[in-house]
Amino acid sequence: MHPDQLTVPSQTVRALIDHQFPAWRQLPITAVASQGTVNAVFRIGDHLAARFPLRDGEAETVRRQLATEADAARELTGRTRFPTPTHVALGEPGFGYPLPWSVQTWLPGTSADEDDPAQSTSFAHDLADFIADVRALDTRGRTFRSLARGGRGGELTAHDDWMETCFKHTEPLLPDLDVNADLNTRLDINIARLRQLWTAFQQLPRGTDADVMTHGDLIPGNILVARGRLAGVLDVGGLGPADPALDLVGAWHLLDADPRRVLRGLLECDDLQWQRGKAWAFEQAMGAFWYYRDSNPAMSRMGRRTLERIIRDEPPG
Structure with missing residues (x-):
């Protein structure tokens, strides 16, 4: 890899x-x-x-x-x-x-990339509870460290150079991304559309939200599922303070539209925080889609699926 x-x-x-x-x-x-x-x-x-x-x-x-x-x-x-x-x-x-x-x-359970909870409202409730539990931890005066989690959780604009690399490597793969794997429909994706999304995302202001404690990497491989419920959370070593929107990446990496709306309501996210969570998910998915395409197909598929969800949620500009 x-x-x-x-x-x-x-x-x-x-x-x-x-x-x-x-x-x-x-x-x-x-x-x-x-x-x-x-x-x-x-x-x-x-x-x-x-x-x-x-x-x-x-x-x-x-x-x-x-x-x-x-x-x-x-x-x-x-x-x-x-x-x-x-x-x-x-x-x-x-x-x-x-x-x-x-x-x-060792924690028993099946990872969410094998036991997909995307349509489970009960799982959305569980995920919201976990995010809220982590946010409730005391930061003890700590603030975001740029070396954590690939730099996600600080300022979106700090990722411009990386995103330029992602656009360069993704463009040749767009024919594969353009066909929705779940719905067998075309998404009409082009590199200009992806750049347009990032331009809008990077302009989102941080707002007045202070750093809170976050897990930082709520992707399917770090989530254990049993009978459609959250059974455990792995890779907790990145726990730390960051943008409160960071753990909302889980809404896009793990949930389809209806459960995603449930999670948003439970966490009482305003429009700005919700959009920033989508932006962090977009940044992570863009990298995963191309970087792991040959060496880690499961991660690449996660990136693709997340991009599909975001594109379907964003009206063409």
Whole structure:
């Protein structure tokens, strides 16, 4: 998926766990197939998961990042009725793997990219409750950090250069995007239309809303579903203060029109905050659609579906 991506063989994971955590030597190790783009995940027995960063970097920088993610997981634990992973241990480099890595609790459930909750009003209620629970956390005076979550959650205009890259790479793929996968209809999409949407989005003012705590990455791969309800939320390490509209990306990544309206009503979003949430979803979807097209088809499909939802919601200008 990435030019600097590391290979993490199961044999290496076994050796690291046996050497550093001998109490787990008898537990089976199983690679977990997922649409994740940041970590290779391996299940340890029935209750634990090891997460190995996929992109190479400085070991001390990665160690600090993992410590920050562990703090975020602890901060969220018990503050919402929905299960979230908790930090268990920090592993060290070795056996050819160059970076620190982490162990957290394993959450059972099926990801939303496999068990689609898009038409579930009950799921929309659950998602609204989770977003509200996270927003209720105390920021403790913290404000948005631009290094978090790919820079999403600050100012939309800070993403202009990235969006220009996205437009360049997306234009050759527009014939694939133009046919709606769910409805088998044409959306009449062209690069000028996509640029027009971004021009409108980037001009949205922040308004008077102060930063609130956000999950920051409510995409299908980070959501667990059971019987059409929210069963758990993964990848909580990016928890932090940001634009209150940031977690509204979940409305566009996860929900069709009717449940999306339910979520908006429950969260009492005004027009500006709702449009900014749509803008953050658009920015994320534009990148996912082209960047992961060959290396992570599930992420690319998510980007495509989100773009379709946004385009159908936006009248041509």
